[in-house]
Amino acid sequence: MGFPSPASDYVEQRISLDRRIITKPAATYFMKAGATHYREGILNGALLVVDASLNPCDGSILVCRLGSEMRIKKYRKFPTPHLEDLETGRKEAIPKSEEEGINEAIFGVITYIINDARSGEFDDSPVM
Template sequence: MLVKQTQNLTFFTPDISEDTSSGALFVDVGISAGFPSPADDFKEERLSLDDMLVKNRLATFYARVSGQSMIDAGLDDNDLLVIDRSLEPEHNRIAVCFLDGEFTVKRLRVEKDGVWLQPENANYQPIKVTEENEFVIWGIVTNVIKKV
């Protein structure tokens, strides 16, 4: 896995090897959140999170969140984002953007008067993208991986 550090995000490139034996052991039984049930008979198989979370391997990257601006969207500090660069940016999608030399993750708000980068935390102000900004929508967030 290739790792690249920037000021606000740490990017990880998924391993695109074709080794189908990779992945963690997956036990295909329902895990009870109530009373435990005996599970003598269950099926074991290999499960790759890349297979479940990555639609386009060559265009997908991981990045770790740094900061609190998206906490109301469920993106917390140190969460791992799955980012697909092949998806089209659209209104209301969460995107990783390159703005004036820094990476940031925000919700896209596309209006008649322009594009806004909308934080999901009341303590942060929306950012209006203007012609003076160096701005690239780098990719669309498809999933978030959290530690518990």
């Protein structure tokens, strides 16, 4: 029998991305970006972490269900709540749902964007 190690008080847990980026597992989805949106830091093929339980705030980047497609839009509150197209900057009305208070067009809020850094897209002097 001996004395416990003095370093045992300083043992750190392993890094867990699940604990770091997923707050509500039942409402979290992983999606792959199908287009590049430089201003938002989204590259084609980026892994998007989407939380369907969050309410968007002004400037949130959303995944929206428009018809049969999923699209990335920006949410704006002023002067009235609307969506903003990331490519053109054009204002778009939020599609109304049949049930009061439930908007099925907004699928979820993008909380994290994970890009592959090996592509070299983000360098010192990007050309846009």
